[in-house]
Amino acid sequence: MITTILTDIEGTTSSISFVKDVLFPYARERLPAFVETHADDAQVQHWLHEAAKEAGLVSASRQEIIELLVGWIDADRKSTALKALQGMIWKDGYATGEYRAHVYPEVAARLRAWQAEGKRLYVYSSGSVPAQRLFFAHTEAGDLTPCFSGYFDTETGPKRDAESYRRIANAIGEPPGAILFLSDIVEELDAAAAAGLQTTLLAREPGTCPAGGAHRCVADFDAIER
């Protein structure tokens, strides 16, 4: 029996376009000034240091790290350090109402229905946990944070690594087989299945389900119940 649902964000609850065409350009434009004006912030310093370490840079200037991070945004690198910094930058955009997070039309009602049935809901995304909280606090369908019992990001481990899903099941305190993981990325579902989780692939329009795929595939959250 499924007691728990773990969901990805980009391509699953929400469009890839909102992340790539709204959030990423917003962070890209503001990252250089953000790093300069927050250079004394301990959290910012920590993540700049982690980014330099990840790139193998021993003594990089602030400008070099900025260029590195901008390149990573362009390459959509799922770097924990970059994601933490992006989350800090996105905060302003939500606060000023520059954007609200996209969620597909059925998502809010379906999350609430699952919650009303007693299922516990969690998020696992490459976006940092603070960025995930901001995202669901400011969606086009309102504040969805009351739907979720917790959030996981790549500080738990990479999304294509089975060990990450074992850690999540352990942290949630449920047997892996009682957790349903939802994602648009087959490699993430393969890793979750290897850890014993149940899986469903989201093929959002205009995408289509692959023929003979290893995972159950649906077009939207309502179809999970059918």
Ligand SMILES: CSCCC(=O)C(=O)COP(=O)(O)O
């Ligand atoms: C917290 S919203 C931004 C998500 C993000 O930065 C990203 O890279 C999307 O990755 P996901 O794991 O949700 O597909």
Ligand SMILES: [Mg+2]
């Ligand atoms: Mg995704």
